[in-house]
Amino acid sequence: AQSVAQPEDQVNVAEGNPLTVKCTYSVSGNPYLFWYVQYPNRGLQFLLKYITGDNLVKGSYGFEAEFNKSQTSFHLKKPSALVSDSALYFCAVREVPNPTQTGANNLFFGTGTRLTVIP
Amino acid sequence: GAVVSQHPSWVICKSGTSVKIECRSLDFQATTMFWYRQFPKQSLMLMATSNEGSKATYEQGVEKDKFLINHASLTLSTLTVTSAHPEDSSFYICSARVRAQDDGYTFGSGTRLTVV
Numbered sequence: 001a002q003s004v005a006q007p008e009d010q011v012n013v014a015e016g017n018p019l020t021v022k023c024t025y026s027v028s029g030n031p032y033l034f035w036y037v038q039y040p041n042r043g044l045q046f047l048l049k050y051i052t053g054d055n056l057v058k059g060s061y062g063f064e065a066e067f068n069k070s071q072t073s074f075h076l077k078k079p080s081a082l083v084s085d086s087a088l089y090f091c092a093v094r095e096v097p098n099p100t101q102t103g104a105n106n107l108f109f110g111t112g113t114r115l116t117v118i119p
Numbered sequence: 120g121a122v123v124s125q126h127p128s129w130v131i132c133k134s135g136t137s138v139k140i141e142c143r144s145l146d147f148q149a150t151t152m153f154w155y156r157q158f159p160k161q162s163l164m165l166m167a168t169s170n171e172g173s174k175a176t177y178e179q180g181v182e183k184d185k186f187l188i189n190h191a192s193l194t195l196s197t198l199t200v201t202s203a204h205p206e207d208s209s210f211y212i213c214s215a216r217v218r219a220q221d222d223g224y225t226f227g228s229g230t231r232l233t234v235v
Contacts, residue, residue: 042228109163111162
């Protein structure tokens, strides 16, 4: 079974300060990990993903995330927050399929974390 | 990049009527489309997975006769909410896998359905 946990419903940070949005996951095998951002009444926009390789992944709008296998975490970070970063952030996971696996393999989403950047 | 166009972006309908939501892949072929439902302040819940040319696979608890999914071509998938009721009011989002983008997923902009 696959699952994602975002322990914080809400994160507040002052503009210019670093931000972290936490995510932990659970899969039986190796994970594909994703971060998406959602603005009000909009679909999800892709930020970054970890498939393989370097544990530190850099994505859109200055965001980055670090894959930590031992802690099963994939926290989203940004060195300096902007007011325009205020939005709803979703972490998602998909188990890496084995060669014999069939099926669509949809993403499993966390419950989301609302980030508010205070001017 | 790969784009999924979802229409309408919002719709208000009377209770008992049906509403169709379309998702089109504009510059790639979407063999698989996922349909999600999102309640206020909650995460996306997968409703069903549609594969081009075959019947959709519904998640447990989702009424297949109420939420009709058609994926007749590689660029179009539709979700029809039949005999809509106020409790069907929600935000519906489609998503497609984009294999050419190293297993990426692209999302439609969502449809806000309000049943009055």
